[in-house]
Each structure stands twice: as C-alpha cells, then as structure tokens.
Amino acid sequence: xxxxxxxxxxxxxxxxxxxxxxxxxxxxxxxxxxxxxxxxxxxxxxxxxxxxxxxxxxxxxxxxxxxxxxxxxxxxxxxxxxxxxxxxxxxxxxxxxxxxxxxxxxxxxxxxxxxxxxxxxxxxxxxxxxxxxxxx
Amino acid sequence: xxxxxxxxxxxxxxxxxxxxxxxxxxxxxxxxxxxxxxxxxxxxxxxxxxxxxxxxxxxxxxxxxxxxxxxxxxxxxxxxxxxxxxxxxxxxxxxxxxxxxxxxxxxxxxxxxxxxxxxxxxxxxxxxxxxx
Numbered sequence: 001x002x003x004x005x006x007x008x009x010x011x012x013x014x015x016x017x018x019x020x021x022x023x024x025x026x027x028x029x030x031x032x033x034x035x036x037x038x039x040x041x042x043x044x045x046x047x048x049x050x051x052x053x054x055x056x057x058x059x060x061x062x063x064x065x066x067x068x069x070x071x072x073x074x075x076x077x078x079x080x081x082x083x084x085x086x087x088x089x090x091x092x093x094x095x096x097x098x099x100x101x102x103x104x105x106x107x108x109x110x111x112x113x114x115x116x117x118x119x120x121x122x123x124x125x126x127x128x129x130x131x132x133x134x135x136x
Numbered sequence: 137x138x139x140x141x142x143x144x145x146x147x148x149x150x151x152x153x154x155x156x157x158x159x160x161x162x163x164x165x166x167x168x169x170x171x172x173x174x175x176x177x178x179x180x181x182x183x184x185x186x187x188x189x190x191x192x193x194x195x196x197x198x199x200x201x202x203x204x205x206x207x208x209x210x211x212x213x214x215x216x217x218x219x220x221x222x223x224x225x226x227x228x229x230x231x232x233x234x235x236x237x238x239x240x241x242x243x244x245x246x247x248x249x250x251x252x253x254x255x256x257x258x259x260x261x262x263x264x265x266x267x268x
Contacts, residue, residue, distance in 0.1 A: 070187065071187075072191055093157075093161075094161075094164065094194055094197060094198060094201075095194070097161050097164055097165065098164075098168075098190050098191070098194050101164075101165060101168040101169075101190060102187060102190065105186060110169075113162070113165075116165075
C-alpha cells in the first residue's frame with residue numbers, strides 16, 4: 001500500500017535532534033562552531049575541500065631532512081638545509097635519484113623527469129616541494 | 137595489461153653513453169614506482185620497507201657501474217626490464233623476491249661462513265666473487 005512505502009521514505013528523511021526546539025540539522029553544528037565563525041563558514045561553503053591544507057615551510061624542511069637522514073649512505077650530522085647531495089653529502093648520481101624517489105614517496109608526489117633532473121641539492125628539493133600544490 | 141605496456145617494443149639503441157645513462161635512471165625510477173605494487177603482490181609489508189627495496193635495486197644497478205659501452209648497457213637494461221616485468225606480473229614467487237632482493241647475496245654468504253670457523257682468507261674471497 002502507499003502508506004507502507006511512505007513510512008520508510010519518511011523515516012529516511014527525518015533527522016532526530018536531541019533538543020525538541022531545534023529542527024534544523026545545522027543548529028547543533030552552529031552552536032558548537034559559534035566560537036569559530038571562520039570554521040563554520042568554511043564548513044558550510046566547502047565542507048570537504050583541501051584548499052587550505054598547505055604544508056608549512058618548517059614542516060617541509062623537517063620532513064625532507066628526515067628523509068635524507070634515514071638514507072643509509074648519508075651521514076646524519078652533515079645534513080642541513082643548505083647541503084648539496086654530491087658535493088656535501090658525498091652521494092653519486094644514482095643516490096641522488098634514489099633520494100628524489102624517497103622524497104616523492106614521502107610527499108606523495110610524482111615529479112616529472114625534467115624537474116627531477118634539476119633537483120641536486122637540499123634547497124632545491126625543499127623549494128620544489130613547498131611550491132608543489134599537491135604535496136601532502 | 138600493464139606488463140605488456142611496460143615491455144619494450146622497440147629494441148633499445150643508445151647512441152651515446154649519456155643517453156644510456158639517462159635510460160638507466162629512467163629504469164630505476166620505473167622500478168621504484170613499482171615498489172608499492174610489488175609489496176602488495178608478495179605481502180612484503182612486514183618483511184621489508186620500500187626504502188630498503190630501493191637501496192637493493194640501486195645496489196644491483198651499481199654492480200655494473202663500470203660498463204662504458206652503450207650497447208652493453210642497453211643489453212643490461214633489457215635484462216633488468218625483463219626482471220622487473222617478471223616480478224610485477226607475479227611470474228616469480230615470494231621466496232624468489234625475498235632471497236634475491238631482501239636478503240641479497242650477502243645474507244646467504246653469512247650462513248655458509250658460520251660453518252667454516254677457522255676458514256681461510258682464500259675461501260672467504262672465493263665465496264664472494266670470481267675475481268680477486
């Protein structure tokens with residue numbers, strides 16, 4: 001019967017809220033977010049966007065240095081944000097490619113060959129990751 | 137299928153050492169990008185980390201680093217590509233991958249070395265390589 005089909009359809013659309021006075025689904029969220037007007041505005045307009053999820057520069061520097069330090073051929077004491085892979089850290093060209101691949105894995109990027117060839121020192125690597133929009 | 141796309145259709149023909157070198161790096165990057173697939177196919181999550189696999193691939197490539205003839209490098213690249221294809225299309229099995237790339241050659245030699253306690257230096261060098 002129509003009534004039997006109508007019941008579940010209505011139940012699917014009803015949202016139970018604890019307080020009898022509020023009937024809007026956003027009311028509870030609005031109350032919680034009253035102290036953070038920016039967060040509420042963002043949640044209403046772009047609830048799932050990663051627009052503001054950029055990495056800060058210090059986070060990028062720390063993670064790139066960690067990637068370098070965990071490489072077996074690198075001496076951790078020589079790793080600083082100005083080091084050159086071949087001149088300061090004593091790596092050869094294959095090690096440089098390996099380090100770039102480790103950075104790709106860490107930040108979930110895929111660096112094209114033309115750009116990857118240019119990365120041969122730490123400042124360049126940090127620069128590239130900081131400017132990449134998809135770095136995670 | 138991914139592995140047929142990966143198979144080289146035109147035989148490699150490097151004109152110069154520089155081009156061959158570039159191809160070696162491309163092959164290395166391709167192998168590194170296949171590492172997550174390999175770890176999933178052979179269940180290597182608890183056995184080895186991707187960084188260790190990258191290092192062992194680099195070690196294999198570095199074994200031939202003295203070669204200067206571009207045609208020889210092309211041949212070695214063809215063999216490397218064939219090996220990578222075999223591994224990715226699951227033609228090998230887990231113990232092959234672990235024995236060849238996780239433990240490597242050093243691991244197996246360590247097991248035999250413990251048996252000859254007062255072993256001679258000659259034998260130790262003999263077990264590691266043909267040329268000494």
